[in-house]
Amino acid sequence: MERIPIIKIEGMLVISVQTDLHDKLALQLQEDILNHIQDTGARGILIDLSAIDIVDSFMGRVLSDTAHMARILGATTVIVGIQPEVAITLVELGLDLQGVHVALNADRGMDLLRQLQREGF
Amino acid sequence: MSVTQTETVRVTSEPDIVTARQKARQVAKQIGFSMVNQIKIATGVSELARNIIKYGGSDGQVEISVREENGKKGILIVCSDQGPGIEDIDQAMQDGYTTAGGLGAGLPGTKRLMDEFKVESTVGEGTTVTCCKWL
Ligand SMILES: Nc1ncnc2c1ncn2[C@@H]1O[C@H](COP(=O)(O)OP(=O)(O)OP(=O)(O)O)[C@@H](O)[C@H]1O
Ligand SMILES: [Mg+2]
Numbered sequence: 001m002e003r004i005p006i007i008k009i010e011g012m013l014v015i016s017v018q019t020d021l022h023d024k025l026a027l028q029l030q031e032d033i034l035n036h037i038q039d040t041g042a043r044g045i046l047i048d049l050s051a052i053d054i055v056d057s058f059m060g061r062v063l064s065d066t067a068h069m070a071r072i073l074g075a076t077t078v079i080v081g082i083q084p085e086v087a088i089t090l091v092e093l094g095l096d097l098q099g100v101h102v103a104l105n106a107d108r109g110m111d112l113l114r115q116l117q118r119e120g121f
Numbered sequence: 122m123s124v125t126q127t128e129t130v131r132v133t134s135e136p137d138i139v140t141a142r143q144k145a146r147q148v149a150k151q152i153g154f155s156m157v158n159q160i161k162i163a164t165g166v167s168e169l170a171r172n173i174i175k176y177g178g179s180d181g182q183v184e185i186s187v188r189e190e191n192g193k194k195g196i197l198i199v200c201s202d203q204g205p206g207i208e209d210i211d212q213a214m215q216d217g218y219t220t221a222g223g224l225g226a227g228l229p230g231t232k233r234l235m236d237e238f239k240v241e242s243t244v245g246e247g248t249t250v251t252c253c254k255w256l
Binding site: 022023054058060061083084089094 | 139146156160163164168171216223224227229230231233234
């Protein structure tokens, strides 16, 4: 089965989503991220969505669920690279990705993760 | 008024949702919609196609056409299924209303993303959602 690669950099898991995810693949990614947290003890997760242009209510829910589940396993998630058009669409659709940390790009996302970890989140 | 049929996507399994939203995006782009509107249209189609899978008996279709009226041009989307239908359409259209633990954002949210939006449904026969966005 198709898989989205997860790489570990400086103790963080980094995921760059490059294809339009169908539902099963999105759920598979969620499961893979949680398993990786458990296996590696990673405390930060960076999910890059800069190549993604359709985030519907299902995808939005999977993303925020993943962040909450990761939190329970002791890891903080930051989503980066959401395109402006996607942000407009998400808000109009009625999704707010509540409780999910976001940053403009991967660089800022890494900074935010380090900062959140320093602050003990 | 003229409607030119461009694409029909049969929706019977979950990957068809991706096919439907990408086709809608493609047609929207060809018509000349801006990036943000292409994404709004594709996201709306994704919501409606998922409802076909989740509630519509997993057998339906998404028809994507070009509509021209009084010198205006737009995209017409018709999503239909022969599922159980919706008993109370007004209730289904409310933000947050869901029968399956969703966010209840699909129908009302898609209405906001489009310019025209109509749900027709007969219990026991099926549901048709018709929506349009003008260029
Ligand atoms: N094609 C359909 N056939 C039968 N019932 C439907 C159909 N589409 C929607 N419904 C009903 O309308 C309700 C609201 O749909 P809507 O898409 O707004 O929310 P949802 O699918 O429950 O959640 P979300 O889309 O946010 O994941 C659904 O819970 C379902 O009961
Ligand atoms: Mg829905």
